[in-house]
Amino acid sequence: MEDDLQLFLRSRHVPEDSIIRMNREKMGSEIPSPPDVPHARNHLSHPMSSGNIENPKDVHAFIHRVKVVEDLLAVFVDSNIIKSTLKMDFVNESAVDDAGVSREVYTAFWDQFLEQCEGEDERIPRLRPDFSEVEWEAVGRIWDPQGTLEECDEEDLLDLFTRMGSHCIPPKNNMEVAIQTMAHKAILQEPKYIIDCFSKTMQFALLKVPDQESLLSLYDTKKATGKKVVQLLQSTQMIRSQKEQTVFNHLQRYVRNADQSKAEKILRFCTGSSVICVDQIKVSFNAESGLSRRPVAHTYFRTEFDNILSSDYFEMNILLI
Known part of the structure; x- marks a missing residue:
């Protein structure tokens, strides 16, 4: 036109x-005029309703999923944020924060933050050139968000007390005592009946395990690790050929490098128990023929054994002694 x-x-x-x-x-x-999108200007916004003008502690934050660490740190660099009621939303997502979005933000933050830390079982923060004292203090505020999380919902609290046998919520000044009473019932009173039943038939075991230290030592001795299991491996042949020695070395290396979970599976595969209950595991070498499937000592040795141990079903077709 x-x-x-x-x-x-x-x-x-x-x-x-x-x-x-x-x-x-x-x-x-x-x-058209640019849309009035809060996150296009800043991560934080204070809704301008009459109620919020009187209560400036209400803070609304907009977080990008792809950079949740940077956005959340930008919110918590303000030391006054712990005194505010914080609501969070993801940019371009229509969810309304009724505590669920905030939990998702914190979970996503820690998932991404811990990936930048060092360690395997325990994650240790490392010094970074882009993190100053201000950023580390902000991480501390996120770790302990006292004042930013809403108090426990009354329905959730009632559900907790109902599951513990109570049908009403105690007064606020008696809340700590009530929770301690529930914990005493769940941790001590209920298991005590079962423990009393055990004690009637385990008197002989109590004599061998006189104190807690002895019990912990027994658990540690029986716990399967790669190094302990590999020490149990004993060849039935005093003199081995070069090929047999190579296979035995592969087996020892595979077992020694196994973590606790895999070591328990190896032990159960060989002995039928996931704890150490034998003095040795004898390894014999047989001349096999045909195409029957078995672990083979070549490049795929680890893959072959991993596939066997990853199965929850072990076919007991040999004599275990």
Whole structure:
């Protein structure tokens, strides 16, 4: 339509400058104003309702999933944030924060933050050039968000007390005592009946395990590890050929590098128990023929054994002694 209009104006000998000026004015009137998106200006916004003007402690934060660490740190660098009621939303997501979105933000933050830490079983923060004292203090505020999380919902609290046998919520000044009473019942009173039943038939075991230290030592002795299991491996042949020695070395290396979970599976595969209950595991070498499936000492040795141990079903087709 615009091209037809321009052709019509030119056919009427309208000056070209007038046509260009008309197009510019029309385009300027059609360009929409930038949307008033809070996260386009800042991560934090204070809703301007009359109630929020009287209560400036309400803070609304908009977080990007792809950079949740940076965005959440930008929120918590303000030391006054712990005195505020914080609501959070993900950018371009329509969820409303009724505690669930905040939990998702904190979970996503710690998932990404811990990936940047060092260690395997325990994660240790490491010094970073982009983290100053301000950022580390912000991490501390996120770790202990006292004042930013809403108090426990009354329905959840009632559900907790109901499951523990109570049908009403105690007064606030008796809440700590009530929780301690429930913990005493769940941790001590209920298991005590079962322990008393055990004690009637386990008197002989109590004599061998006189104290807690002896019991812990017994558990540690029987716990399967790669190093302990590999010490149990004993060859039935005093003199082995070169191929047999190579296979035995592969087996020892595989068992020695196993973590506790895999070591328990190896022990159960060989002995039928996931704890150490034998003095040795004898390894014999047999000349096999045919195409029957078995672990083979070559490049796929680890893969073969991993596939066997990952199965929850062990076929007991040999004599275990």
